[in-house]
Amino acid sequence: MRFRRSAVAGVAVLALALVSACNDSETGQNGDTSLEKVSYLTSFGTFGREAYAYVALEKGYFKDAGFDVTITPGSGTVDVLKLVAGGQADYGIGDFTATVITLGNQKLPVTTVGMVQQKSMAAIVALEGGSINRPEDLPGKRIGDQPGSTNQVMFPVYAKAAKIDPEQTKFVANPPPQLPQLLSSGKVDGIGQFVVGVPLVEKADSKGRKAVVLPYGNLLPDLYGNTIITRNDLAKDHPDQVKKFTTALFKGLQDAIDDPAGAAKTLAKYVPNTNVDVATAELQLMKPYVKPDDFTGPLGEVDPVRVQKVISLLEEAEAVKPKGAMKPADVVNDALAPKG
Template sequence: MRFRRSAVAGVAVLALALGSGCSDGETGQNGGDSLAKVSYLTSFNTFGREAYAYVALEKGYFKEAGFDVTITPGSGTVDVLKLVAGGQADYGIGDFTATVITLGKQKLPVTTVGMVHQKSLAAIVALEGGKINRPEDLPGTKIGDQPGSTNQVMFPVYAKAAKINPDETKFVANPPPALPQLLSAGTVDGIGQFVVGVPLVEKADSKKRKAVVLPYGNLLPDLYGNAIITRTDLAKDHPDQVKKFTTALLKGLQDTIDDPEAAAKTLKKHVPNTDVEVATAELKLMKPYVKPENFDGALGQVDPARVQKIIDLLEEADAVAPKGSMKPADVVNDALAPKG
């Protein structure tokens, strides 16, 4: 399945090469003549949860900040990190925990400059009447997922928290669009999915069964969800540009959680095959992950102390090694993240 992942990444690179070019020039002001060309990768395809970038584009927030932005569908955290690190994209979205795990294994020149979700969206999703109803049911089952996905990369950490053996759960490589149908047909027992993907899963089931959701965040409450990623050299050499881009993107995020239906319609304008009803339901589910009830900080805020807790957790789960080798500054540029 290494070929499949490489092929997907290759398509994204080609789309970026054809659709945009990175600019080292200064950012234009208020939509002036010298807009900086910026390439952006969604975290995973163009599901409803990605609508906020299109809202920022549609409402002119990027242009007001001085950017001409090209949005390209991403293919999972690992590929997004590699494309940003290699200069094929300027910004991208990736699950923060999967980002830390990946950077613990290979030193890619990327950093986090803001959080989209203050709680992890990662989950295993099954259907009522199947083999999976609780974490203890996972050993001996087959889980469909995209290779390198957040859910698969994080699964050993979740399994340790659930006190089960991760090696006894088999992940079966399948392309994301096919996952709900495979689950409905019983080809797999569960799928790696974000909790906001439940409306899509339930709509795809021919028997109209309810989803069974095992959120990773229930056992790992300190985990962040998706994060805004950029190259370390861009963050170092053009910090003002990074802040402006992040601010514009987060304005789109705020509008999205304020009016999910309008955001879903905006997404459909840019991605015609969008199911507005499903996308709206996704975005409604996403809101408490962007701004949890007990969270009173700024949208996108990053807490270095919490980042350290996540690193400690991953070290204890042997997801990153050796112990003590990673610090928050290795994965987050706190100076560029929004402040409360």
């Protein structure tokens, strides 16, 4: 546990330095000093799943809304929450379930204002021919993941739904860029990964094996995926700014799922080491999580009733304590979320 705290703290310090450096820029990324400067953190790195923010930047959606947006790679939900809470970023992206768990156990002046994915993308990923093929195989296995990651924070909840003992599965701390190679080499039995990370995992495997995916959402269908995070004071004092920003971001999201290849190329313009094919595949996999077949609402929609179900689920799993203390309004500003 001591290692986990120190590792997360180290990542937070690094991310803080990166964000502070970006906020010190006089012109941001658009270079127009007449625009309002806004800072934004991706959920994690600059993978294909994050391309929609760069699409909104490239197509001028942020600029049309009056913003000069600086995009900085995030380092996981918990760190994004802390950086936004501390005023080092105005907006960020994080997994909603991990956000609820975090806010249920420590007070941070942040809220969420729209869902990027209507279904959770969290998963345990293994490779065919290995020792993990179903949730019941997880006890006794080693799972590589970054300390404090969404997949690790949520695992006890998933384990309870799978009727397995979470204490019998060991999470091994490793930096995310190394996870696909560790899995391929057999040094771990599985890795914590979003479903959209499968193309990267398969590309990294020297034997050409297909991924075995255990999505958390299969057993926990009420869970949302990523959500937009902002500070309470912005939501309260500048609701119009929040609405304009989220509207611009969701325009980029719509374009990204409509044209994954185009979004991947846009990402590559801003992040030159992007593998366009892998980024395209990630966005293709992400689309049904953003707009499931049975979803008829606007992009980003939030259902307070469903939020309460998520809270109740986490309380039952003892991931949030005490029971009954948290309400939907403690984690979501429904008034600022997109409406149909």
